[in-house]
Amino acid sequence: MLSKKLEKAFNEQINHEFASSYLYLSMAAYAESENLPGFASWLKLQTKEEMGHAMKLYKFVNERGGKVELMALEQPKNNFKSPAGLFEEVLGHERKITSLINKLYETALEEKDYAAQVMLHWFIEEQVEEEAAASEILETLKIAGEKGHALIMMDRQLARRGQG
DSSP: OOOHHHHHHHHHHHHHHHHHHHHHHHHHHHHHHTTOHHHHHHHHHHHHHHHHHHHHHHHHHHHTTOOOOOOOOOOOOOOOSSHHHHHHHHHHHHHHHHHHHHHHHHHHHHTTOHHHHHHHHHHHHHHHHHHHHHHHHHHHHHHHOSSSHHHHHHHHHHHTTTOO
16 A cells, blocks of 8 residues: 555656656657657657556556546647757756656655565666667767758667667
C-alpha cells in the first residue's frame, strides 16, 4: 500500500511524464514545420516513450492500492530558435525529469517503500539513457552545423530510430 505522501508524489510524476509527452509532440510539430521529418520522427517516438513512462507509473500506483489523479497540462512551448536550440531544450528537459525522478526516489526512501525504490531504479537508469541520447544529438549538431548537407544527413539518421 502506498503512503498518501508517496501516492501524491507518484501522481505528480505521472503528470510530468504526460507533460513530457505533450512537449515532445509540440517539438515534433515544430520540426515538421521546419521540413525536418527525421527530427520529427525521433521526437514522435520520444512522445510515445514518455506516454509509456506515465502509464508505467499509473499501473504501479494502481497495483499498490493507490488512486491515480490526473492533473491539467500546461500548453507546451512550440517555438524554437533552431535544431540545436530544440535539442538544448530536450536535454534541459531530460535533466529536469532526472531531478524529479531522483526526488521521487528520495521520497520512497523516506517512506521506506522498498517496492517503489525497486521500480524507480528502472526510471533512474532510463534517465541516464535519455540524457545521453539528447546530449549526443546536441553535440553532433554543434559539430555539424545547422545548415546544408550535414543537417540533411542528420535528419535522415534520426529518422532511422525505431526501425530495427
